[in-house]
Amino acid sequence: MSGLEDLYREIILDHYRTPRNRGELDTPPATKVDGHNPLCGDEISVYLMVEDAENGDDAIVTDIKIGGQGCSISQSSASMMTNAVIGKRVGDVRAVSRKFKSLMGIENVDLQAGDDEVDLEDLEALQGVVKFPVRIKCAVLGWNTLSSALDEALDPAE
Amino acid sequence: MSGLEDLYREIILDHYRTPRNRGELDTPPATKVDGHNPLCGDEISVYLMVEDAENGDDAIVTDIKIGGQGCSISQSSASMMTNAVIGKRVGDVRAVSRKFKSLMGIENVDLQAGDDEVDLEDLEALQGVVKFPVRIKCAVLGWNTLSSALDEALDPAE
Amino acid sequence: MLSIDAVRKEFPLLAERTIDDARVVYLDSGNTSQKPRRVIDAMTEFMETTYAPINRSSYRLAGEATDAYEGGRKAVARLINAPSADEVIFTKNASEALNLVAMAWGRTNLSAGDVVVLTEMEHHANIVPWQMLAQERGIEIRWIGLTDDGQLDLSNLDELLDGAKVLAFTAMSNVLGTLPPTQLLCSAAHAVGALAVVDACQYVPHNVTDVQAWDADLVAFSSHKMCGPTGIGMLWGKMELLDAMPPFLGGGNMIDTVTFEGFTTAPVPAKFEAGTPPIVEAVGLTAAVEFLEELGMANVRQHEMALTRYALDTLNERFGDDITIYGPDNVEVRGGVFSFAFRDLHPHDVSQVLDETNVCVRAGHHCAKPLMKTLGVQSTTRASVYLYNDEADIDALADGLEGATDIFGL
Amino acid sequence: MLSIDAVRKEFPLLAERTIDDARVVYLDSGNTSQKPRRVIDAMTEFMETTYAPINRSSYRLAGEATDAYEGGRKAVARLINAPSADEVIFTKNASEALNLVAMAWGRTNLSAGDVVVLTEMEHHANIVPWQMLAQERGIEIRWIGLTDDGQLDLSNLDELLDGAKVLAFTAMSNVLGTLPPTQLLCSAAHAVGALAVVDACQYVPHNVTDVQAWDADLVAFSSHKMCGPTGIGMLWGKMELLDAMPPFLGGGNMIDTVTFEGFTTAPVPAKFEAGTPPIVEAVGLTAAVEFLEELGMANVRQHEMALTRYALDTLNERFGDDITIYGPDNVEVRGGVFSFAFRDLHPHDVSQVLDETNVCVRAGHHCAKPLMKTLGVQSTTRASVYLYNDEADIDALADGLEGATDIFGL
Numbered sequence A, B: 001m002s003g004l005e006d007l008y009r010e011i012i013l014d015h016y017r018t019p020r021n022r023g024e025l026d027t028p029p030a031t032k033v034d035g036h037n038p039l040c041g042d043e044i045s046v047y048l049m050v051e052d053a054e055n056g057d058d059a060i061v062t063d064i065k066i067g068g069q070g071c072s073i074s075q076s077s078a079s080m081m082t083n084a085v086i087g088k089r090v091g092d093v094r095a096v097s098r099k100f101k102s103l104m105g106i107e108n109v110d111l112q113a114g115d116d117e118v119d120l121e122d123l124e125a126l127q128g129v130v131k132f133p134v135r136i137k138c139a140v141l142g143w144n145t146l147s148s149a150l151d152e153a154l155d156p157a158e
Numbered sequence C, D: 001m002l003s004i005d006a007v008r009k010e011f012p013l014l015a016e017r018t019i020d021d022a023r024v025v026y027l028d029s030g031n032t033s034q035k036p037r038r039v040i041d042a043m044t045e046f047m048e049t050t051y052a053p054i055n056r057s058s059y060r061l062a063g064e065a066t067d068a069y070e071g072g073r074k075a076v077a078r079l080i081n082a083p084s085a086d087e088v089i090f091t092k093n094a095s096e097a098l099n100l101v102a103m104a105w106g107r108t109n110l111s112a113g114d115v116v117v118l119t120e121m122e123h124h125a126n127i128v129p130w131q132m133l134a135q136e137r138g139i140e141i142r143w144i145g146l147t148d149d150g151q152l153d154l155s156n157l158d159e160l161l162d163g164a165k166v167l168a169f170t171a172m173s174n175v176l177g178t179l180p181p182t183q184l185l186c187s188a189a190h191a192v193g194a195l196a197v198v199d200a201c202q203y204v205p206h207n208v209t210d211v212q213a214w215d216a217d218l219v220a221f222s223s224h225k226m227c228g229p230t231g232i233g234m235l236w237g238k239m240e241l242l243d244a245m246p247p248f249l250g251g252g253n254m255i256d257t258v259t260f261e262g263f264t265t266a267p268v269p270a271k272f273e274a275g276t277p278p279i280v281e282a283v284g285l286t287a288a289v290e291f292l293e294e295l296g297m298a299n300v301r302q303h304e305m306a307l308t309r310y311a312l313d314t315l316n317e318r319f320g321d322d323i324t325i326y327g328p329d330n331v332e333v334r335g336g337v338f339s340f341a342f343r344d345l346h347p348h349d350v351s352q353v354l355d356e357t358n359v360c361v362r363a364g365h366h367c368a369k370p371l372m373k374t375l376g377v378q379s380t381t382r383a384s385v386y387l388y389n390d391e392a393d394i395d396a397l398a399d400g401l402e403g404a405t406d407i408f409g410l
């Protein structure tokens, strides 16, 4: 069962069984964006609090919560994502997002100078997903939803 | 060159070189219908005179003329057709048409009692065409146009 | 009855492919079917010896190719008991066939306020084209609901059909396996003057099909689900309807003539086949139909009924309350498609664990999201059988499920 | 340069098929091309070992199949120098691609009185979809005429383009062989704010293609004319355009979500790929692209230019006034497609006589009836060459013509 163990690392199952930062935030002040995976129907809600949004990349992600349902991969990826972004600069969050998507083998990720040094921490555990094209969409679901949430939080007029 | 000789029998080439009943008839009293082969663009005009049209199958084809351009098969088939129908009862013309189309391997021809005995005469020479699906359309072009002309001549109101 | 050992030997992927040194247990035929040797060989041989354009050129090779292509139409007509091969139109898949119906027939015959009746268990292919038409011209869509055991709830059929112009429904659900009463639905549609459109994608591959006995108007299905190649689907229709419909796609082959001013259309079926058609695919499809005819569709159905009974019993006995299988329990009214919920596990994870022992099933909404809503779930795990599956495959599925909780420890 | 002996060995039909104990002289590649061994083998092997649904199921076999299918998109993007593989949409043939443009882009962006400019040498596939749109919503179609030697007459281009919303033209005529100045036409279209749509069916198989250098907006072409399988065609388009276009066919795979109330669409390219796509065909197409890349498209073009020169010279020298070859004489601006009139013989009869020595050519209007009108003929005989043809094939054509009058004695 080597393939499976490679996919379902203990740390992933841990985040799946005990998801971090599950819940809701009041909107406003938080931003809420829903995402879903068209292939399987999984749904996720990202609640995002950004401080000093007008500072753009220098604004700070002060809180994030996750709602919705999904498989072990989408749920654990979202859970780890919350840990990886809370308290970070928006610019740094975007760098983590790029690095993670490129780990997932997503093409057309515009890696930028400095992205190399980003430490993915727990998220590295998800690299076994790359072998399963359909599951990659699960792993990045939370991240794509977070991207939209960031765009909306920084430019609410849009 | 056996296949080719089988297709281009001398009688066919003769009708091609010296087509019978080429020309036009005044309309009215004659009926004129144009036909064409969508595959190659060939065009044919059938001018048809029917006497006592109100008699239906018992009306008589008194004259027929052919206009338009085409290949040796469509031209010779139309030329032979004119010989085969002039002076005949409409009912008998339709029988020849059915018999000929079934010789050409056309499906969905509703052969009727008595069609078996129809003598195709010169038209038998066209049976080599059956081996060339695309040329079958050439061979029946004149006949399909004649069918429309008969329908129109017998029921001009339509 | 079918001898599955013999049948499976004809499918190279099932007989020879291994992953981790074990054979593939293919339980995803509701999605697409495997291809028997003779279908592969027919395509290969045709490309090696006979490939040429069809309907356009007059040399002998082109004649051979044209005959081979048209042979596909005749084979399909035979399989579904169509009155004439000319009523069989080749499309790229069943979805194109259903779009053709909604667009060519629908745009001509439907206008704002007109009613199209669908069922809650339709595949997206029989929903979205009608919703596109609804967007474009404001037709109304009504839905036939389901009973608790996943059959169509026909108690208010008269009401739903009242004033309807179209009834479009699946002859077998790709999620529940349910086999609705096709003949009854066609005649109910006709009773109110509505068109009866049948999505027979899941039906034709598994049953004896008789479009005349159904008295259906238009029937769509796909080659790739019935042992044939990808890249070719079919629309059968009553000639007088097809004749009266405007074309769908424009281009070569579908025209009678083209001038700078406009065009006129060729007779059916050419009218609906613009451009170079799936030539090699029609040849493979012919071989697939011949394969099915030799096995006998009645035998296929019988085999699958027995296997369906075995699957339902095995899964329910081994997992009891841990498994919920959707759809009817009576194998007379269902085919071999098993959608289920298993413990608290997400279908993606179930499918992933099953994959570890090479058991291939689909997890997701199966292109039937409205039905998921009706069932009150986001997705299901779905195993689906075909003529090459046997009880050992069902046992492999059950064994795989047995191991699933160990990993997640839920 | 290409070694034709070696190349031809890769094509089973050309190397091995005989009719009346003689090889086939295939001069109908403008219609459809023969398939090399490796394309046939790639399809066979895929069906034997890796066939599975794509994009839907999550087991490993389905992952392999999905990768193989998406590999086709990457190969095509490479071949035409597209910025992104996601801009390559798989259709059933080039005709569907052009219909998609006329319907999805056209219905959204064109209304009564809007002008679409075509050329008089378009294939029906790039005429009829626009005429359908003209019927539906009264757009105006204008035509770029031809010079005496069969090139586009661009003297009044500004006038024709004045107020135009679309310029849709072929990159190589399938009748005359003419290669219009694609880059110039795209920039002329853009100068007036019109969309530049290129029918590259005859271009991509025979030339180095660079859609970015052209600065085209949407480009359609077909697999079956470039050594690939039937059942698959391509539309490439600039992402921002594709993104803004509504879907064309509705169904599975092209949706983001579906509810009882309506649907939303998936991102490009899925948005335009409803239903089960041509999976096996994409695998064969990948092999075809790899084959072309190994030969080198510049070499293919060079070979065909030399062969075109040889053909024009041979036919003109041997038949003088008895033959009229349409299209330019300069091989810099034409490809290897030779439409001609021969003595007083009807093209069907010419083709039939040539078939006697296995020389395969097409006779007819070549799906370009308006062009026939411009040329003042009803039909032509057309010989067309590809990377597997050589001078001996041209000689066989000329020898066959030599015998033609004997039979008819005209």
Ligand SMILES: Cc1ncc(COP(=O)(O)O)c(C=O)c1O
Residues within 6 Å of the ligand: C252, C274, C275, C276, C277, D030, D031, D093, D094, D095, D096, D123, D125, D126, D170, D172, D173, D174, D199, D201, D202, D221, D222, D233, D367
């Ligand atoms: C110039 C041109 N455009 C379009 C087409 C249509 O391509 P397809 O038949 O693959 O749809 C063809 C080929 O027939 C062609 O030569």
Ligand SMILES: Cc1ncc(COP(=O)(O)O)c(C=O)c1O
Residues within 6 Å of the ligand: C030, C031, C093, C094, C095, C096, C123, C125, C126, C170, C172, C173, C174, C199, C201, C202, C221, C222, C233, C367, D252, D274, D275, D276, D277
């Ligand atoms: C019931 C049903 N309808 C329609 C379709 C669509 O068929 P295709 O993917 O061949 O277009 C499918 C299969 O996916 C199906 O199961």
